[in-house]
Amino acid sequence: MELLRVTYRIGGNAADAPARAEAIALEQTVEVPKPVALREPFIAREIVGRVESVEPAPDGGTHAVIAYPVATTAFDPAQLLGVLFGNTSLHADVQCVDFDPPASLCEALEGPRAGVAGLRDLTGVRGRALTCTAVKPLGHSPQALADLLRTFARAGIDVVKDDQGLANHEFCPFEARVEACLAAAEQVADETGHRVLYVPNLIGTPERVFAQLRFAEKRGARAVMVSPMLLGLPTFWELCHRHAGVPVLAHPSHAGAVRYAPELLFGKLLRLYGADAVIFVGYAGRFGIPRATCAAIAANLRAGWHGLAPSLPVPGGGIELRDVAEVVQFYGHDAMLLVGGSLQLEAGKLLERSRAYVEAVRAAPG
Amino acid sequence: MELLRVTYRIGGNAADAPARAEAIALEQTVEVPKPVALREPFIAREIVGRVESVEPAPDGGTHAVIAYPVATTAFDPAQLLGVLFGNTSLHADVQCVDFDPPASLCEALEGPRAGVAGLRDLTGVRGRALTCTAVKPLGHSPQALADLLRTFARAGIDVVKDDQGLANHEFCPFEARVEACLAAAEQVADETGHRVLYVPNLIGTPERVFAQLRFAEKRGARAVMVSPMLLGLPTFWELCHRHAGVPVLAHPSHAGAVRYAPELLFGKLLRLYGADAVIFVGYAGRFGIPRATCAAIAANLRAGWHGLAPSLPVPGGGIELRDVAEVVQFYGHDAMLLVGGSLQLEAGKLLERSRAYVEAVRAAPG
Numbered sequence: 001m002e003l004l005r006v007t008y009r010i011g012g013n014a015a016d017a018p019a020r021a022e023a024i025a026l027e028q029t030v031e032v033p034k035p036v037a038l039r040e041p042f043i044a045r046e047i048v049g050r051v052e053s054v055e056p057a058p059d060g061g062t063h064a065v066i067a068y069p070v071a072t073t074a075f076d077p078a079q080l081l082g083v084l085f086g087n088t089s090l091h092a093d094v095q096c097v098d099f100d101p102p103a104s105l106c107e108a109l110e111g112p113r114a115g116v117a118g119l120r121d122l123t124g125v126r127g128r129a130l131t132c133t134a135v136k137p138l139g140h141s142p143q144a145l146a147d148l149l150r151t152f153a154r155a156g157i158d159v160v161k162d163d164q165g166l167a168n169h170e171f172c173p174f175e176a177r178v179e180a181c182l183a184a185a186e187q188v189a190d191e192t193g194h195r196v197l198y199v200p201n202l203i204g205t206p207e208r209v210f211a212q213l214r215f216a217e218k219r220g221a222r223a224v225m226v227s228p229m230l231l232g233l234p235t236f237w238e239l240c241h242r243h244a245g246v247p248v249l250a251h252p253s254h255a256g257a258v259r260y261a262p263e264l265l266f267g268k269l270l271r272l273y274g275a276d277a278v279i280f281v282g283y284a285g286r287f288g289i290p291r292a293t294c295a296a297i298a299a300n301l302r303a304g305w306h307g308l309a310p311s312l313p314v315p316g317g318g319i320e321l322r323d324v325a326e327v328v329q330f331y332g333h334d335a336m337l338l339v340g341g342s343l344q345l346e347a348g349k350l351l352e353r354s355r356a357y358v359e360a361v362r363a364a365p366g
Numbered sequence: 367m368e369l370l371r372v373t374y375r376i377g378g379n380a381a382d383a384p385a386r387a388e389a390i391a392l393e394q395t396v397e398v399p400k401p402v403a404l405r406e407p408f409i410a411r412e413i414v415g416r417v418e419s420v421e422p423a424p425d426g427g428t429h430a431v432i433a434y435p436v437a438t439t440a441f442d443p444a445q446l447l448g449v450l451f452g453n454t455s456l457h458a459d460v461q462c463v464d465f466d467p468p469a470s471l472c473e474a475l476e477g478p479r480a481g482v483a484g485l486r487d488l489t490g491v492r493g494r495a496l497t498c499t500a501v502k503p504l505g506h507s508p509q510a511l512a513d514l515l516r517t518f519a520r521a522g523i524d525v526v527k528d529d530q531g532l533a534n535h536e537f538c539p540f541e542a543r544v545e546a547c548l549a550a551a552e553q554v555a556d557e558t559g560h561r562v563l564y565v566p567n568l569i570g571t572p573e574r575v576f577a578q579l580r581f582a583e584k585r586g587a588r589a590v591m592v593s594p595m596l597l598g599l600p601t602f603w604e605l606c607h608r609h610a611g612v613p614v615l616a617h618p619s620h621a622g623a624v625r626y627a628p629e630l631l632f633g634k635l636l637r638l639y640g641a642d643a644v645i646f647v648g649y650a651g652r653f654g655i656p657r658a659t660c661a662a663i664a665a666n667l668r669a670g671w672h673g674l675a676p677s678l679p680v681p682g683g684g685i686e687l688r689d690v691a692e693v694v695q696f697y698g699h700d701a702m703l704l705v706g707g708s709l710q711l712e713a714g715k716l717l718e719r720s721r722a723y724v725e726a727v728r729a730a731p732g
Contacts, residue, residue, distance in 0.1 A: 028531075029504055031503060037503055040506070043504075046505070071536065074533040074535045074536075078575075078597060082620065083531070085620060087530075098634075099630065102672075103673075109639060110674075112674065119642060128727060128730075130703070131723060131724055132702045132705070133706055133720070134706045136396065136397060137396030137397060138409075148710075151717050151720060164453075165449075167440040171437075203448070204444050205444065228636060230444055234572070236636075238573055240640030247643070253455075255456060265595075271477055274602065274603055274605075275606070276480040276589075277485060278616045281618060306467070307472065308472055308477030314615065328495045333493060334495075337497055339498070339499055351521055357499070358521055358523055362494060
C-alpha cells in the first residue's frame with residue numbers, strides 16, 4: 001500500500017503530543033472516534049492514518065509524522081489538501097511542515113510542464129540568474145503600463161509581469177492592457193533584438209480566468225501569472241493542466257489567508273460570497289474556540305447587511321450529545337447543529353442516539 | 367467615492383503601528399513606494415488606500431482602519447481578496463479582523479441566494495434550531511452510507527450531509543453515493559413522511575465540482591456542500607452564482623491553511639500543482655523571512671522529486687537595487703530575481719535603474 005507521509009509541528013505540552021498526533025491521524029481521514037473507525041476492517045487497514053513518529057522539533061514543539069494510505073486522496077488536487085491539512089488547519093497550534101508524496105501522487109498531479117528548462121528556453125537566458133520586474137502601480141492606463149514595459153525591455157530585463165493587483169478594472173481593462181504590453185514588447189524586439197517575456201496577471205473566478213488565458217494566448221502571450229492561494233489550489237491545478245499551453249508563474253498573494261479573524265471569515269466573507277449556511281468549529285467540541293468568537297460569527301451571519309439574505313450558522317467540530325441543549329440555548333433557534341461522530345459512538349445504538357439528539361433540539365428553549 | 371473599510375490588527379511595537387498602517391495602505395493598492403504612487407494625481411486620489419484610524423486593540427496590538435476606494439476591487443470576487451489581504455497576509459503579525467463593504471460591493475457579490483429562509487422552506491422546520499449530522503467515515507461503501515442515512519432519517523434528523531472527506535474514491539464513487547443516499551432519503555420519506563435533506567459534498571477542480579453539481583441536481587439533490595477555503599473563494603462564488611440552483615453549505619476545511627510552513631507551500635505544494643516559477647517573499651525586502659527558509663524553498667523547488675520538472679525560484683517582496691548582487695549569490699543562477707518598486711524610485715531614472723539591475727545580475731558570480 002502506497003503511503004503519503006505528512007509532518008506536523010504540534011505546539012503546547014510535549015507530553016500531550018502523542019495523543020494529539022493520534023487525533024490528527026483520525027481527523028484527517030475518518031473524523032470519527034477511534035472505536036467507530038476500527039469497527040470495519042477495511043477502514044482500519046486502508047483508510048485510517050498511522051502515526052509513525054513523534055519527536056521533539058528542532059525549533060521547539062513536536063514533530064509528528066503521519067502516514068496516510070494514498071488512496072484517501074482519491075488522487076484529486078482538492079481532496080489531497082483535505083487529507084494534508086483540512087480540519088487540522090483549524091487547530092491554531094498545529095502547522096503542516098512537510099510532506100512526502102509517493103510517486104503515484106506526483107504522476108497524478110504532474111507538476112510543472114515547462115519548469116526551469118522551459119523558462120530558460122523561452123527567454124534564451126543561460127548561465128546566469130534571470131531578471132524580472134512588474135508593470136505597476138494599479139491606476140495606470142494600459143498605455144502608461146506599456147510605456148513602463150518598453151523602458152524595462154530596452155534596459156534588457158528578461159521578464160516583465162503585471163502587478164498581481166492588475167485585474168479587469170474600468171480604468172485599465174485586461175484586454176487593452178495585454179494588447180498594449182504585448183505590442184510594446186514586439187516593438188522593442190524589432191528595435192533591439194531583445195524580446196522581453198511579458199507575463200499578464202490572470203485574476204477572477206474560474207470562468208473569467210480561463211477566458212483571460214485564452215485571450216492572452218491568442219494574442220501571443222508566452223507565459224501567464226496567477227495567485228494560486230487566492231484562486232484556490234484546485235483551480236490553479238486545472239489552469240496548469242487542463243487549460244494553459246504556456247508556462248504559469250505563481251504569485252504568493254493571499255497565501256497567509258488564515259490570518260482572517262474567524263468572525264470575518266466565517267461570519268462575513270462566506271456570507272458575502274454566497275454561502276446559505278456556514279459550518280464552523282464552535283466552543284463545544286475539540287477545537288476550543290472562544291464563546292465570544294462563536295457568538296460574533298453567528299451574529300454576523302444574521303445581521304442586516306445592505307439587503308443580503310442572512311446565512312444559517314452551523315456550529316460543529318465535535319459537539320457531544322450531552323451538550324446539545326446548552327448549544328441550542330447559546331445560538332438560539334436560527335441555527336443548525338452539526339453533531340457527527342458522537343451519534344455513532346455506541347455500536348448498535350445509532351437510532352437511539354440520533355433520536356435523543358432530535359429530541360434534545362426540539363425540547364431546548366433556545 | 368465609495369469606500370471599502372478594512373480593519374487590521376497589527377502586532378509588535380505600538381509606536382510603529384501608524385507607519386505600518388501606512389505601509390499596508392500602499393501594499394494593498396499600489397505596492398510601490400509612496401512618492402511613486404503620488405506622482406499621478408488619479409492614482410493618489412482614487413487608488414491609494416487611506417489610513418482612517420490607528421487605535422489600541424482591546425485584545426492587545428493595534429487596530430488600524432484603512433479605507434480603500436471600492437473601484438480597486440474591480441467588483442471581482444478574486445480581486446476583492448487581493449485588496450483585503452493579498453500581500454499583507456504574508457506579514458506574520460498582521461491579521462485582517464473586519465471589513466465594511468459598501469452597498470455596491472454587496473450588490474456585485476450578491477451573498478446567499480436561499481439563506482436562512484430558503485433552508486427553513488426546504489426542511490419545513492420553524493420555531494426551533496435545525497439538526498444536522500454527517501454520513502461517515504471515509505471508507506464506507508455507498509450502501510453503508512445510505513444505511514446510516516436511513517437510520518438518521520428515521521430518527522427525524524433534518525439534514526444529513528456527506529462528510530467533507532468523501533470525494534470520488536474508487537471504493538465509494540461520487541455518483542453511486544449520491545444515488546444511494548437520495549434513494550434512501552426517498553424511501554424513508556415514503557415510510558414516515560419525513561423527507562431528510564441529504565447534502566452531497568462536492569470536491570475537486572472547478573470542472574469536476576461543476577459536473578458533480580449538475581449530476582446531484584439532476585438526480586434530485588436539494589442542497590450541496592463544498593469547502594470554500596479548499597476550493598478557493600472565487601470558485602465558490604462562481605459555484606453559488608453561476609452554477610447552483612440549490613442552496614450551498616460551506617464547510618470550514620482548510621480554512622487555516624496559512625499554517626503550511628513556507629518551505630512546504632512555496633517549495634513543494636505549488637510545484638506539485640504545476641507552477642513553472644514560484645514567486646515568494648524572501649529575506650531581502652520588507653517581509654523579514656529567515657534566510658534558512660528562503661534557502662529551503664529554493665532547494666525544494668529544484669530538488670529531484672519522482673521525475674517532476676524543477677520550478678524556477680523567484681524571490682521578491684521588496685529587493686532593493688543595492689542588494690541584487692548579494693541575492694544572486696545567495697540563490698545562484700537557477701533563480702529569477704523580482705525587483706519591482708525600487709526601479710521606479712527616482713523619477714526620470716527608470717531606464718538607468720533598470721539597466722543597473724540588469725548589469726548587476728549579469729555581473730554577479732552566482
